[in-house]
Amino acid sequence: MSERTGSTGLGTRLLYLLAGLGVVIALWRFANGIGAVSNLNQGYPWGLWIGFDILAGIALAAGGFVVAALVHLFGGERYHPLVRPAIFTAFLGYLLFIAGLLVDIGRPWTFWQMIIYWHHESPMFEVGWCVMMYTTVLFFEFIPAVLEKYRKTGWMQRWMTFAPWIAWLLVVLFAIALVRTAVWVIAIGGVLLLFQILVERGAIRRDPHVPTLLIIAGVLFSTMHQSSLGTVFTTVPHKLHALWYSPILPVLFFTSAVMVGLAMVIVEATLSAQHLRRPPESDLLRGIARGLFWAAAVYFGLRVADLAVRGAASEAFAFTPQSIAFWLEIIIGLIIPLAMLVSEEVVASDRARFWAAFLIVVGLILNRLNVAITGIHAASAPRYVPHWMEVAVSVGIVSAGILVYRGVIHWLPIIEGHGTTSLAAAARTARSAGGTHP
Amino acid sequence: MATKAMLIDAVRCIGCRACQVTCKMWNARKAEKTEFFSGPGYQNPGDLSAETWTLITYNEVQVNGRFDWVFGKRQCMHCNTPACASACPVGALKKLESGPVIYQKNRCIGCRYCMLACPFEIPRFEYSSPNPYITKCTMCADRIEAGGVPACCKVCPTGAIAFGDRDEMIREAHHRINQNPSGYYHSIYGLEEAGGTCVLHLSNVPFDKIGHRTDVPLHAVNENTERAMGTIPIVMLGAAALLGGIYKFRTRTIRHESDVPPTEE
Numbered sequence: 001m002s003e004r005t006g007s008t009g010l011g012t013r014l015l016y017l018l019a020g021l022g023v024v025i026a027l028w029r030f031a032n033g034i035g036a037v038s039n040l041n042q043g044y045p046w047g048l049w050i051g052f053d054i055l056a057g058i059a060l061a062a063g064g065f066v067v068a069a070l071v072h073l074f075g076g077e078r079y080h081p082l083v084r085p086a087i088f089t090a091f092l093g094y095l096l097f098i099a100g101l102l103v104d105i106g107r108p109w110t111f112w113q114m115i116i117y118w119h120h121e122s123p124m125f126e127v128g129w130c131v132m133m134y135t136t137v138l139f140f141e142f143i144p145a146v147l148e149k150y151r152k153t154g155w156m157q158r159w160m161t162f163a164p165w166i167a168w169l170l171v172v173l174f175a176i177a178l179v180r181t182a183v184w185v186i187a188i189g190g191v192l193l194l195f196q197i198l199v200e201r202g203a204i205r206r207d208p209h210v211p212t213l214l215i216i217a218g219v220l221f222s223t224m225h226q227s228s229l230g231t232v233f234t235t236v237p238h239k240l241h242a243l244w245y246s247p248i249l250p251v252l253f254f255t256s257a258v259m260v261g262l263a264m265v266i267v268e269a270t271l272s273a274q275h276l277r278r279p280p281e282s283d284l285l286r287g288i289a290r291g292l293f294w295a296a297a298v299y300f301g302l303r304v305a306d307l308a309v310r311g312a313a314s315e316a317f318a319f320t321p322q323s324i325a326f327w328l329e330i331i332i333g334l335i336i337p338l339a340m341l342v343s344e345e346v347v348a349s350d351r352a353r354f355w356a357a358f359l360i361v362v363g364l365i366l367n368r369l370n371v372a373i374t375g376i377h378a379a380s381a382p383r384y385v386p387h388w389m390e391v392a393v394s395v396g397i398v399s400a401g402i403l404v405y406r407g408v409i410h411w412l413p414i415i416e417g418h419g420t421t422s423l424a425a426a427a428r429t430a431r432s433a434g435g436t437h438p
Numbered sequence: 439m440a441t442k443a444m445l446i447d448a449v450r451c452i453g454c455r456a457c458q459v460t461c462k463m464w465n466a467r468k469a470e471k472t473e474f475f476s477g478p479g480y481q482n483p484g485d486l487s488a489e490t491w492t493l494i495t496y497n498e499v500q501v502n503g504r505f506d507w508v509f510g511k512r513q514c515m516h517c518n519t520p521a522c523a524s525a526c527p528v529g530a531l532k533k534l535e536s537g538p539v540i541y542q543k544n545r546c547i548g549c550r551y552c553m554l555a556c557p558f559e560i561p562r563f564e565y566s567s568p569n570p571y572i573t574k575c576t577m578c579a580d581r582i583e584a585g586g587v588p589a590c591c592k593v594c595p596t597g598a599i600a601f602g603d604r605d606e607m608i609r610e611a612h613h614r615i616n617q618n619p620s621g622y623y624h625s626i627y628g629l630e631e632a633g634g635t636c637v638l639h640l641s642n643v644p645f646d647k648i649g650h651r652t653d654v655p656l657h658a659v660n661e662n663t664e665r666a667m668g669t670i671p672i673v674m675l676g677a678a679a680l681l682g683g684i685y686k687f688r689t690r691t692i693r694h695e696s697d698v699p700p701t702e703e
Contacts, residue, residue, distance in 0.1 A: 033564070033566045033568050034563075034565050042486070042553070042563065045553035045554055073685050074684065105547055106547070106549070106550065106563065106571070107546065108547070110545075111547055113545060117528040119526060121664070122529075122551075179670060184671035184674075188671070188674050188678055191675065192678050192682070195678075195686075204685070204689065205689035205690075216681045219677065219681055220674060223673065223677055224670065224673070224674070227673075231666040231667065232551070234660075234666055235554070235555040235659060235663045238557050238659060247662040376554075
């Protein structure tokens with residue numbers, strides 16, 4: 001606990017203050033309505049909370065599924081030390097995002113009604129279901145850290161046995177709600193059932209660390225969730241500016257989420273290493289940075305091709321607030337970091353690599369804000385500019401997130417060589433749990 | 439019941455606002471405090487709101503070389519394929535076969551996606567309430583189900599609001615334009631807008647002059663959304679099979695922990 005020296009410093013006190021202010025404003029909003037704390041109006045029903053807390057927040061949490069897939073499905077075992085921090089960040093990110101959602105939606109205490117009133121045509125229904133399903137999956141992906149800390153070997157074993165079936169059930173339930181065609185539901189459920197049966201019978205290798213089906217379910221829900229946030233905006237061809245409106249918004253949202261997921265792994269690993277006063281996992285982060293370059297290049301290519309095919313590229317050269325916002329987003333978030341990451345020196349330097357990844361994160365946030373706010377045009381209402389209290393709520397959520405993150409990495413075995421149990425011991429526990437199961 | 443529609447004729451409207459008043463009476467909406475705003479003359483209130491579901495817009499427009507007052511009527515357009523209903527995650531907004539798009543308030547979670555999706559910017563949100571709902575014109579669906587006509591239509595003293603089967607209303611609109619070609623702008627607002635609506639407008643000036651949005655697509659706005667939502671089963675099945683397949687293929691030779699290949703760059 002020697003690293004905790006800074007925790008009563010000025011920065012920490014400021015974080016507590018900001019988080020507290022956010023809570024107070026949230027309470028004020030619940031007493032007096034959303035209008036009392038925001039500039040949202042009848043023409044601009046969505047603002048900073050949707051753009052930042054939700055659209056950007058969910059994308060920034062994508063590291064969880066990207067790294068989990070890389071390590072547990074695609075064979076990048078050497079990246080194993082990055083999995084737990086990424087999954088924990090994703091889980092925390094989703095919890096924070098739900099907190100933001102509770103403030104933004106009008107009657108949050110009725111959110112559960114999505115479980116009983118099914119409307120499968122609605123992208124928002126898909127979003128809502130993805131939130132519930134993936135948060136549950138993330139809980140199950142995160143829980144081993146807690147079980148390990150308290151040496152609950154029996155529970156770890158139960159987790160290995162039951163988690164895949166819970167994951168399977170969630171996917172099937174999701175398919176029933178969203179797909180609504182028996183043949184497709186049976187096909188989707190069948191493929192995963194077959195996979196699990198083959199694992200149980202030894203025909204497919206059983207991963208001793210984690211139930212593979214749980215990871216697959218996480219990737220499935222993430223894919224649906226990231227893309228469905230883009231689908232949400234396909235209903236507004238008449239309101240969203242041509243620089244952002246595209247029929248392939250779901251694809252763009254998914255691709256950029258994969259990109260920023262990788263960027264967040266670099267940012268977060270560098271920052272937590274700094275916080276813990278130790279060197280970052282430089283060789284692993286180098287590999288991630290190379291992947292980040294390609295992910296950003298693919299996304300950049302898609303954006304350019306999409307603008308060209310739709311004939312919207314000329315909009316970028318009209319001198320409007322939208323075109324300025326567009327160029328800021330593209331230059332800060334794609335052109336500069338791509339130019340940086342193409343150089344092996346940047347990839348190799350902890351500092352330069354961090355800044356390249358950081359720019360990608362900033363660019364992604366700008367993109368989501370542009371889609372949700374800058375690009376939206378309502379004819380009948382005054383232009384929306386966030387109220388300071390809206391900003392304070394978002395800042396409060398982020399501050400609370402940093403405080404919880406810092407607390408938990410000291411409490412639980414999240415970062416290798418840190419927390420009370422080492423990851424090697426973690427692997428042993430998981431192995432013995434998995435091993436005793438036939 | 440055949441699909442009903444309202445035909446609102448700006449040429450016949452005298453701007454008395456009896457429709458605004460009776461709408462509030464039938465739907466038990468509160469009065470608004472008058473606020474001066476930098477907009478068209480005698481219009482009051484300035485815009486639709488959570489309490490005002492229909493609004494007569496006051497527009498001083500040049501007609502045949504001289505300035506004249508032309509009154510438009512804003513309210514829910516009751517689209518044939520309503521973007522709001524398709525957007526709503528809990529099905530709180532619902533298109534009835536008889537024409538109206540209604541709101542089932544007990545289902546609403548307050549996400550306001552309907553407001554974003556609506557091409558006519560109609561649904562309103564109770565921003566000042568701690569227990570807020572969406573509100574909008576219901577075409578007096580309760581009156582229609584009982585065999586009546588919408589309250590605003592019933593009260594209009596000049597017959598500027600007609601109500602009947604949608605086909606019949608379209609015929610009537612064409613008829614009025616043909617009978618008086620110099621007195622009408624030759625278009626029916628709502629015939630094709632957003633895929634067609636159950637509220638049709640006639641006017642003697644272009645519709646954007648009397649408060650209607652004319653940049654609305656002439657097809658249902660959720661076409662792209664439907665296409666994207668349609669790929670869900672393929673993406674889910676494809677991803678499940680692909681991920682499972684990759685894992686199976688990659689680990690085909692690994693049976694024990696010791697078989698894990700040394701990590702390569």
